[in-house]
Amino acid sequence: MTSKKTKSLIPPERIEGLILLIRDQxxxxxxxxxxxxxxxxxxxxxxxxxNRQRFPDDFMFQLTAEEFAAxxxxxxxxxxxxxxxRTSPYAFTEQGxxxxxxxxxxxxxxxxxxxxMRTFVRxxxxxxxxxxxxxxxxxxxAKTTAMSLRHDAFARNTRxxxxxxxxxxxxxxxxxxxxxxxxxxxVTDNKDx
Numbered sequence: 001m002t003s004k005k006t007k008s009l010i011p012p013e014r015i016e017g018l019i020l021l022i023r024d025q026x027x028x029x030x031x032x033x034x035x036x037x038x039x040x041x042x043x044x045x046x047x048x049x050x051n052r053q054r055f056p057d058d059f060m061f062q063l064t065a066e067e068f069a070a071x072x073x074x075x076x077x078x079x080x081x082x083x084x085x086r087t088s089p090y091a092f093t094e095q096g097x098x099x100x101x102x103x104x105x106x107x108x109x110x111x112x113x114x115x116x117m118r119t120f121v122r123x124x125x126x127x128x129x130x131x132x133x134x135x136x137x138x139x140x141x142a143k144t145t146a147m148s149l150r151h152d153a154f155a156r157n158t159r160x161x162x163x164x165x166x167x168x169x170x171x172x173x174x175x176x177x178x179x180x181x182x183x184x185x186x187v188t189d190n191k192d193x
């Protein structure tokens with residue numbers, strides 16, 4: 001009964017969207033995790049601080065001011081001056097997220113944790129497949145270039161066409177740049193006031 005409930009709890013795509021790359025590590029931010037676990041961020045952070053020995057530096061780290069500013073500009077984290085967050089968030093690696101289920105000891109936290117762990121594994125598998133595809137593409141390009149060099153007259157046009165195809169495939173494999181979100185609201189020109 002629990003497995004059916006766990007599967008429908010949170011869509012994997014939503015979890016994937018919350019996994020960020022910071023300091024060359026795939027991490028999740030404390031506020032996002034708190035939302036998934038259905039607890040307040042301060043409750044999650046407080047539980048972690050009470051159990052600090054369970055979270056070494058390779059499990060969790062606090063973002064620097066620069067990292068926090070970059071994260072704030074890319075997402076909808078409110079500014080401190082407007083009642084928003086005043087401290088830099090904590091980032092949890094896959095191992096840190098796994099450890100969270102032991103400090104947030106509830107059936108819901110365990111169920112959510114299972115989903116997050118499965119999503120981390122899926123993201124890792126996708127990255128491996130992407131790297132393998134890139135290697136195969138490079139090998140194929142080298143092989144076709146070598147073949148086209150043998151048949152010089154035919155090769156000139158074919159080489160250019162094949163290079164265009166390979167460049168197009170590489171462009172499709174490159175992840176898109178994150179979109180900058182526009183601020184919410186509007187600006188008025190009230191010169192009368």
